[in-house]
Amino acid sequence: xRLTRASRLAAVVALAGACAHNDVVDVIxxxxxxxxxxxxxxxxxxxxxxxxxxxxxxxxxxxxTSAYDAFGRASANPATFVREPPNGPCYGTTPLIYxxxxxxxxxxxxxxxxxxxxxxxxxxxxxxxCGTATAYIVPGGHPGNGTGNTFxxxxxxxxxxxxxxxxxxxxxxxxxxxxxxxDQSEILQTGTVTTPDSLVFMAGDFNxxxxxxxxxxxxxxxxxxxxxxxxxxPMLLGSDTTRSGSVDIDMTACDTNGVWxxxxxSPASPVPSNDLSMNTKQYNFFVIWVAKADSTPDYTKPVYxxxxxxxxxxxxxxxxxxxxxxxxxxxxxxxxxxxxxxxxRPDTMRLTFxxxxxxxxxxxxxxxxxxxxxxxxVVTGRVIRLNGATAVDTANGVTGFNTVAGVTTGATVxxxxxxxxxxNWSAATLAIGASSxxxxxxxxxxxxxxSVFKFAGxxxxxxxSLAFGSFxxxxxxxxxxxAGSGTGGVFGTELRxxxxxxxxxxxxxxxxxxxxxxxxxxxxYNIGSLLTPYPGLQSLDxxxxxxxxxxxxxxxTQAAIRAVAQSATFYCDYDKVQVRLAPRQNAGALxxxxxxxxxxxxxxxxxxCP
Amino acid sequence: MSKLGITLAAGLVLGAATGAAQSTARFRIxxxxxxxxxxxxxxxSSTTSGISKLWASAGLSALYQFRPNLHAGFYLETSRPSxxxxxxxxxxxxxxxxxxxxxxxQRVVVLSYGLSAEVxxxxxxxxxxxxRLGLGRHSVYEDVQQENSVKTVNGxxxxxxxxxxxxxxxxxxxxxxxxxxxxxxxxxxVLNPTQPAYQNTVFPExxxxxxxxxxxxxxxNMRLALGFTFTPASGGTR
Numbered sequence: 001x002r003l004t005r006a007s008r009l010a011a012v013v014a015l016a017g018a019c020a021h022n023d024v025v026d027v028i029x030x031x032x033x034x035x036x037x038x039x040x041x042x043x044x045x046x047x048x049x050x051x052x053x054x055x056x057x058x059x060x061x062x063x064x065t066s067a068y069d070a071f072g073r074a075s076a077n078p079a080t081f082v083r084e085p086p087n088g089p090c091y092g093t094t095p096l097i098y099x100x101x102x103x104x105x106x107x108x109x110x111x112x113x114x115x116x117x118x119x120x121x122x123x124x125x126x127x128x129x130c131g132t133a134t135a136y137i138v139p140g141g142h143p144g145n146g147t148g149n150t151f152x153x154x155x156x157x158x159x160x161x162x163x164x165x166x167x168x169x170x171x172x173x174x175x176x177x178x179x180x181x182x183d184q185s186e187i188l189q190t191g192t193v194t195t196p197d198s199l200v201f202m203a204g205d206f207n208x209x210x211x212x213x214x215x216x217x218x219x220x221x222x223x224x225x226x227x228x229x230x231x232x233x234p235m236l237l238g239s240d241t242t243r244s245g246s247v248d249i250d251m252t253a254c255d256t257n258g259v260w261x262x263x264x265x266s267p268a269s270p271v272p273s274n275d276l277s278m279n280t281k282q283y284n285f286f287v288i289w290v291a292k293a294d295s296t297p298d299y300t301k302p303v304y305x306x307x308x309x310x311x312x313x314x315x316x317x318x319x320x321x322x323x324x325x326x327x328x329x330x331x332x333x334x335x336x337x338x339x340x341x342x343x344x345r346p347d348t349m350r351l352t353f354x355x356x357x358x359x360x361x362x363x364x365x366x367x368x369x370x371x372x373x374x375x376x377x378v379v380t381g382r383v384i385r386l387n388g389a390t391a392v393d394t395a396n397g398v399t400g401f402n403t404v405a406g407v408t409t410g411a412t413v414x415x416x417x418x419x420x421x422x423x424n425w426s427a428a429t430l431a432i433g434a435s436s437x438x439x440x441x442x443x444x445x446x447x448x449x450x451s452v453f454k455f456a457g458x459x460x461x462x463x464x465s466l467a468f469g470s471f472x473x474x475x476x477x478x479x480x481x482x483a484g485s486g487t488g489g490v491f492g493t494e495l496r497x498x499x500x501x502x503x504x505x506x507x508x509x510x511x512x513x514x515x516x517x518x519x520x521x522x523x524x525y526n527i528g529s530l531l532t533p534y535p536g537l538q539s540l541d542x543x544x545x546x547x548x549x550x551x552x553x554x555x556x557t558q559a560a561i562r563a564v565a566q567s568a569t570f571y572c573d574y575d576k577v578q579v580r581l582a583p584r585q586n587a588g589a590l591x592x593x594x595x596x597x598x599x600x601x602x603x604x605x606x607x608x609c610p
Numbered sequence: 611m612s613k614l615g616i617t618l619a620a621g622l623v624l625g626a627a628t629g630a631a632q633s634t635a636r637f638r639i640x641x642x643x644x645x646x647x648x649x650x651x652x653x654x655s656s657t658t659s660g661i662s663k664l665w666a667s668a669g670l671s672a673l674y675q676f677r678p679n680l681h682a683g684f685y686l687e688t689s690r691p692s693x694x695x696x697x698x699x700x701x702x703x704x705x706x707x708x709x710x711x712x713x714x715x716q717r718v719v720v721l722s723y724g725l726s727a728e729v730x731x732x733x734x735x736x737x738x739x740x741x742r743l744g745l746g747r748h749s750v751y752e753d754v755q756q757e758n759s760v761k762t763v764n765g766x767x768x769x770x771x772x773x774x775x776x777x778x779x780x781x782x783x784x785x786x787x788x789x790x791x792x793x794x795x796x797x798x799x800v801l802n803p804t805q806p807a808y809q810n811t812v813f814p815e816x817x818x819x820x821x822x823x824x825x826x827x828x829x830x831n832m833r834l835a836l837g838f839t840f841t842p843a844s845g846g847t848r
Binding site: 025026027028030034035036037038487488489491494496497498533534535605 | 695700704707708709710711712713714715811812813814815816
């Protein structure tokens with residue numbers, strides 16, 4: 001019986017214990033400290049190596065007319081789409097198609113006539129009252145013709161007309177019957193045409209329509225206005241007869257019948273964009289002909305012909321390099337060198353490199369390369385070492401250089417490109433070589449440009465910025481950018497930072513962890529390289545090329561910073577923790593490139609600092 | 611076997627045993643009290659070597675005598691241990707620009723239940739050693755306030771042990787028993803009271819070493835208990 005009672009009592013005690021509820025939370029202490037001031041790191045991206053490229057001029061090697069718009073004459077708008085010169089006396093400042101094609105006032109104007117059929121008794125466009133040659137195509141809806149108008153205007157006033165002769169105007173869609181070299185390419189390269197091409201109508205595309213009666217400047221409501229006709233070619237636009245030695249034909253065409261677009265930039269605009277987008281409903285010439293007795297044009301007697309769109313083949317394809325207007329003269333060699341079709345080299349090239357850390361061993365060198373190949377050549381040039389932007393000293397005919405801590409921070413390398421003209425170099429890179437006598441392209445190629453020679457299809461650039469990262473011979477260049485973050489702080493006597501998602505350093509570069517005093521530059525401490533995550537804590541000095549765990553991808557996913565001091569007061573001299581970037585051969589100076597930085601915290605938050 | 615299945619089976623055995631006991635006095639009830647030392651990898655003990663950590667436990671069994679030396683029936687054991695922070699990353703809390711590391715524990719309720727059988731070997735008239743085998747389940751009820759949810763961890767368990775029983779009277783006795791409750795598929799991480807977002811990864815060196823300890827799928831929880839036996843159908847201890 002006693003046992004039974006004892007068992008019941010024990011059960012009650014056990015149940016009471018089971019219902020107790022006392023949670024335990026202990027604060028962890030290290031070296032007498034139980035709080036850690038947060039020292040978190042954020043991207044800084046300050047003081048990264050950089051540079052510029054400058055070219056005096058390009059020297060033409062060859063010209064490739066197969067490049068799109070090889071002469072650089074295409075435009076999204078119609079040709080000569082400009083404000084009426086000089087300051088819009090008649091039509092204001094809204095652009096219109098002004099055939100002389102210049103912003104300056106032109107009193108008279110005769111366009112170049114390079115095609116067959118040849119111009120007979122060429123006329124000269126004269127000033128009809130606006131202060132400059134009157135040769136306008138005013139798009140529908142242009143505010144110069146009054147708000148809300150819906151008509152296109154074609155106004156030409158010319159002298160040189162035969163007395164008592166009737167002339168008629170029209171828009172024409174011509175194809176080119178080529179003979180020999182394409183006329184425009186010949187003109188632009190040589191200034192002459194060996195065998196003129198002919199302007200012809202494509203098969204089935206000769207459908208004259210429009211207005212043959214005397215011109216009339218009227219609104220759409222007038223019966224005298226020209227009505228666009230779908231498929232018309234040419235689209236005739238009114239006529240007039242010589243009076244007092246001149247002719248003035250000012251005709252409006254209504255754009256509200258669904259055939260034409262009210263303005264430019266549309267496939268239904270009668271005047272096309274000056275590029276390869278022209279279609280076979282648009283027109284590429286404005287022509288004035290001598291009219292026959294019934295006012296139809298005598299197509300063998302054009303007296304004025306202005307190209308307003310690109311040319312077509314006889315099968316209706318837009319011809320590259322045929323953009324309006326017909327050129328008047330050849331481009332100079334210097335001009336051709338910089339146009340899209342030009343293949344050219346710089347005469348001299350100046351590469352300026354900034355923020356170059358002094359190297360303990362080796363030298364900075366400049367190499368020319370054929371990107372993606374093993375073709376590379378070290379450059380012999382003039383090196384002007386800089387302190388900021390100030391020249392410090394100059395060395396001629398050298399293949400390498402170094403900087404000096406506190407004296408020089410970069411250099412300009414001036415390269416005479418004539419000795420290197422035999423190969424079409426596509427890139428130039430600063431490299432860190434084993435010595436200034438090195439002739440083999442080193443793996444470390446941190447600063448580069450891919451603009452050296454100008455190739456067909458490229459735009460010419462006389463200056464630009466250099467890229468920083470890993471050029472990798474141009475096979476797979478990787479631009480470097482500061483990224484990542486860090487969390488941590490000083491716990492007891494140890495500084496610990498957990499760093500994540502840093503970009504790999506450029507090949508030949510390493511990350512260094514530093515303690516830094518932002519108000520006293522003499523107080524700095526190199527903690528050392530980044531480490532693999534705990535518990536490994538191995539050096540990541542090879543993070544630029546390492547392909548084994550924990551590094552396999554394009555970034556350092558996780559890393560650590562560790563500093564152990566004898567006493568927490570060691571940290572009192574500093575207020576920032578930073579991750580900086582330096583060449584592997586860094587001579588020991590505080591690198592200028594700051595990748596991650598903490599905010600300022602006196603003594604890194606250690607209590608008891610003075 | 612499911613928890614429900616075990617409960618039903620235990621009920622059937624208990625019912626049959628009770629009915630039999632009313633007429634034959636062959637049904638034995640044993641409340642017991644003792645201490646339990648959970649496996650050192652379970653997070654219900656500590657990383658300290660040796661005995662490590664002991665917790666009070668209580669139990670109750672109802673066994674039917676099928677043969678003079680063979681009893682079988684239902685058992686129930688319970689204890690109320692605290693989890694050890696030795697096996698989990700500390701909690702890292704940032705407030706007002708400062709970090710602090712915390713070791714957090716929680717009290718849990720451990721319940722073991724199932725079927726077991728005993729085979730006794732009488733060596734003296736009132737003194738009999740025996741061995742015990744069983745099969746059941748364990749349930750660990752976590753702290754509702756700390757987990758912010760009603761969370762229970764269940765799993766299968768095996769029972770293996772031995773004891774000494776001394777008979778005081780015809781139907782009353784005491785016994786001292788050592789039993790190993792073997793938990794299958796145990797994962798101690800389910801007892802971590804700290805949410806992953808607050809687990810310390812910034813200062814990993816400060817985390818306890820136990821977080822790297824192995825996690826065997828079968829753990830041994832040793833219990834030593836003193837039990838009091840009686841047979842109610844025979845009039846109990848009156």
